[in-house]
Amino acid sequence: MRAPFAAPLGADFWKLWTSSAVSNLGDGILMVAGPLLVASITGSPAAVAAAVFAQQLPWLLFALISGAWADRLDRRRLVVAVNAGRATAMAGLAAAVAFDVVTVPLVLAVFFVLGTGETLADTASAAFVPAIVPEPLRPKANSLLYANFNLLNQFAAKPLGGWLFVLAAAVPFAVNALTFAFSAALIATIRALRPAPSAGDDGVRRPGLRVEIGEGVRWLLRHRLLRTLAFTMAVGNVVFCAAFAVFVLYAMRRLGLGDVGYGVLLVAFAAGGFLGTLVAPTLIRQVIASFLLRTGLLIEVSLHATLALSREPWAVAAMIVVFGIHTTVWGVVVTTIRQRDVPPAMFGRVTSVYSFLELGGAALGSLLGGALATAYGLIAPYWIATVAMALVAAAAWRPLKAATLRTTPEAALGS
Structure with missing residues (x-):
């Protein structure tokens, strides 16, 4: 082999x-x-x-x-x-x-x-x-680059x-x-x-920078699949970062872990991500992209639901490893689709709009997490994330049907 x-x-x-x-x-x-x-x-x-x-x-x-x-x-x-x-x-x-x-x-x-x-x-x-x-x-090249991030x-x-x-x-x-x-x-x-x-x-x-930036924004908004993926990640990052802004307190108060146990949970993220780099090429070769992306949304919902319901460190750690695998597979699939569909001359602008939504969501979530936990309790951010990602999965389910890594006219048009 x-x-x-x-x-x-x-x-x-x-x-x-x-x-x-x-x-x-x-x-x-x-x-x-x-x-x-x-x-x-x-x-x-x-x-x-x-x-x-x-x-x-x-x-x-x-x-x-x-x-x-x-x-x-x-x-x-x-x-x-x-x-x-x-x-x-x-x-x-x-x-x-x-x-x-x-x-x-x-x-x-x-x-x-x-x-x-x-x-x-x-x-x-x-x-x-x-x-x-x-x-x-x-897909193999992107998996190798993700391995750098996860392992190093x-x-x-x-x-x-x-x-x-x-x-x-x-x-x-x-x-x-x-x-x-x-x-x-x-x-x-x-x-x-x-x-x-x-x-x-x-x-x-x-044309000026403002006009060119507008071209990138409009291109992404017209591409149904990439638009769906971008806004899915934006919302996903808001609720994920809101939930994990208080993760250290969750690990200690909810799971009863000390500093070492908290560190093990953080390692579980990295371990899952690295496993994802190993399986991503095979999964992408054997499983259609739409199934991988839809499954990934279900894993997101399951992660937050597990954290909201469980008091068992082993169950949380196992779910975190699965989530780490998903994030790498999702990232490789989405990056490969973006590399295929975005015109080379517009790649920087479209990528920057995508990054703005993704990282902007992360920043907003980090600010919200502490406020939500203070106002409604330590578990509230995880329940809110569960509901939010369930709604996102429902909204994105149909558009994600078009996701494929094959080069087709339909994929190029984002239909």
Whole structure:
């Protein structure tokens, strides 16, 4: 039997994959070391939360603008430039920590710069796979990229980030700077990527950013399947992040777990996600996409219902593993459909609209979770999420019938 990832994806893809692996490791390290740094400067919970929000805020402010620029500029050069800039910013923060001159405003400023760069780099790099990987191999390519996130960002990097911070507070930020620099160097060697069309290539003056952003929004709204998927994820992220904003309290008070038990539940998410990367290519090859997406919505409902009803840690952990598998399979399917259907010249704008809805929902949910739990009790966010996802599943069920990974005129039109 051939290995799931034995297909020849090409040298350019493996450069992209290696860059993604290094970047995910660096991002995961920063996710742990950043809050630890702020907590070492000040004991203010608001300051710690602000450091996280400072990196999320650019997605709300600049996601749509970044999508338009990703369609105007050479995407490879844009990613290289942004990663070089982020490497410089992180090196500066590492130096400030090493010389004991770091302040909370400096940390917030650097994290805001990192988040702004992320809106550009992530949006531009989303177009790499359809440019360098043949369509039949894209599910495998996307699964491998998701494996980087699940195994490195969510699993390996977290304890590494804490250990590096204990070793010396400046070290994790210096390591993160090196990951950005290494990623930029690798992306610069990719030769097969075609640049996005440049303004004026056809001799006609290009419209303004607002007009081009509007074109991306309208394109997504006209595509029934991708529109359904985008709004499904937006609502799903609102209720998921609202529910899991208080997950640490849920684990301790509802399930009776301590710090170690809570950590095991977090590992269950990563374990499920990694299992998803192993089974996604086979599932996508053998099961129709519409069935996978519809099943995924039922799993979402089941997750929240299990959390609302159960007091057994093993039942919750098992459901979390299943949910982790679903999120990876769902992500691979949706990403592959988007890579197929979105025109290359509009990929940045459409992807940015999708990201704006998805990440905007996550930010809104994080703000709502604590308020809901405070007002209505710790279990309320999970019941609300159960009902909301049941309604979403009912609304999306019929449009998802059109989901397929085969190239057809109907799929291209989103009918």
